[in-house]
Amino acid sequence: MSSFCGQLNEYKNIAIDRFDGKNLQCSAFFLSHCHSDHMVGLKSIPFLKHLQSSKDVYLYCSKVTKILLLADEECRPLEKYMQILEIGLANLVKVPSTNHTEEYYVNVTLIPAGHCPGSVMFLFEGKDGTALYTGDFCWEVGQASKVLAFQSEKSLKKIDSVYVDTTFCIAEAYNIPSRSECVDLTIPIVSDWLSLSSSHVVVIICPAKYGYEYLFKKLAQQLDTKVHVPDWKVDIYDQIPELAGYFTSDPLLSRIHACKFYTQKLSRSTLPCSPTAHDSKQYQVLNIKPSTMWFTAQKKSSTSQEHVGVTAVNPKGLNRICYTMHSSYREIRDLISFLQPKSVLPSVLPFSDECWDIVQERLKSFLSFPNKERNKFIQTVTTNNVLGTLRKIKSSALKPNQHHSDDFDDLFNNDEL
Numbered sequence: 001m002s003s004f005c006g007q008l009n010e011y012k013n014i015a016i017d018r019f020d021g022k023n024l025q026c027s028a029f030f031l032s033h034c035h036s037d038h039m040v041g042l043k044s045i046p047f048l049k050h051l052q053s054s055k056d057v058y059l060y061c062s063k064v065t066k067i068l069l070l071a072d073e074e075c076r077p078l079e080k081y082m083q084i085l086e087i088g089l090a091n092l093v094k095v096p097s098t099n100h101t102e103e104y105y106v107n108v109t110l111i112p113a114g115h116c117p118g119s120v121m122f123l124f125e126g127k128d129g130t131a132l133y134t135g136d137f138c139w140e141v142g143q144a145s146k147v148l149a150f151q152s153e154k155s156l157k158k159i160d161s162v163y164v165d166t167t168f169c170i171a172e173a174y175n176i177p178s179r180s181e182c183v184d185l186t187i188p189i190v191s192d193w194l195s196l197s198s199s200h201v202v203v204i205i206c207p208a209k210y211g212y213e214y215l216f217k218k219l220a221q222q223l224d225t226k227v228h229v230p231d232w233k234v235d236i237y238d239q240i241p242e243l244a245g246y247f248t249s250d251p252l253l254s255r256i257h258a259c260k261f262y263t264q265k266l267s268r269s270t271l272p273c274s275p276t277a278h279d280s281k282q283y284q285v286l287n288i289k290p291s292t293m294w295f296t297a298q299k300k301s302s303t304s305q306e307h308v309g310v311t312a313v314n315p316k317g318l319n320r321i322c323y324t325m326h327s328s329y330r331e332i333r334d335l336i337s338f339l340q341p342k343s344v345l346p347s348v349l350p351f352s353d354e355c356w357d358i359v360q361e362r363l364k365s366f367l368s369f370p371n372k373e374r375n376k377f378i379q380t381v382t383t384n385n386v387l388g389t390l391r392k393i394k395s396s397a398l399k400p401n402q403h404h405s406d407d408f409d410d411l412f413n414n415d416e417l
Helices: 021-025 045-053 063-070 073-081 179-194 213-223 231-237 293-297 329-339 356-366 372-396 406-412
Strands: 014-016 028-030 059-061 082-084 090-095 104-112 120-126 129-133 161-164 200-204 284-291 318-322 343-346
Touching: 021 045, 028 090, 045 073, 059 063, 063 073, 063 082, 073 082, 161 329, 179 200, 179 213, 179 284, 179 318, 284 293, 293 318, 329 356, 329 372, 343 356
Parallel strands: 014 028, 028 059, 059 082, 129 161, 161 343, 200 284, 284 318
Antiparallel strands: 090 104, 104 120, 120 129
16 A cells, blocks of 8 residues: 655655645646555545646646546546656656746656556656656566666666655565466466356456456466456456457356456355346356465465465355565565665555564665676676777777778677677
């Protein structure tokens, strides 16, 4: 659960994932993704009035996040004040003046966060420094080294601050299996269950409204079926090319149901959608709940082998699978040790930590952790610069009318390495 206050130390008048209180004095707003703990105040009348009464004040987000947001009727009044920023590009954003500050511009790069559809990180770059806000993110070890936004022409960018998702920055979540590992375990369970009879069905119980689409899509692909979800979700997914075609709103066309994103009641004989056509039919229901918090709370994440798995079916027919939407301890450490920011600030208090100082010290220790990818990158850049220097020295020794050979250029020109 995010506890981020909404504002960066580096840039005034910018509010991120928080739209109430003192943040209503800001003049540029950013939404990283569509989960309720990052949308506090977003649907409020005061926020809407602030947008309506201010010139050039917008809510910035990714294209997919806008689609998800506008599917909520309460958010539709915001549409005229929303602006989509391109992912992977440095978008020049105007931060309008307020009563106390002048307007200024800042470059904002959206980086896919892997948390749920549309989720992004924001990299802010301008005269007051470089700051990364991760929002909720789910990356694997080594992924940071592949992000071009973190690289300048010949080096890594110097990051002043990282505001990082620390949901699982605890020893109990040192290793969390990847989503592909989760899918590899889940598909045989679902397939074996469905093969028993036509009355055997699977219900996937999702604690959050969005974030399980990777699992749904892989089940649909591997089992050659569609997943049943509500009408409004089909409408959303059909607007997202990566998800279109894998879902149906007709409960009769699927034996895999994800039609309610949260339910307290489990049944081994009825479906949560309760289609009228099925009322008289008895089903054999396997309930599957994707979860990570349960596994970490059970301290089953100390090693990858212990963490990867599915719990035994309980008397209510519930299977828990270890499916994450947040990075693990070692994945957070990998990001921080790779970027080496001047400061790193937690945005979530992990469930097993008693105070912020504990997680803050843990993040501080990551700055001294050796990162192989960072060292490799620096070594490569250093080697390239040495070759470039050698080329310049050789070039200065040539007579004015003498030209380089093609081989000489190809060997020592660091611009092409």
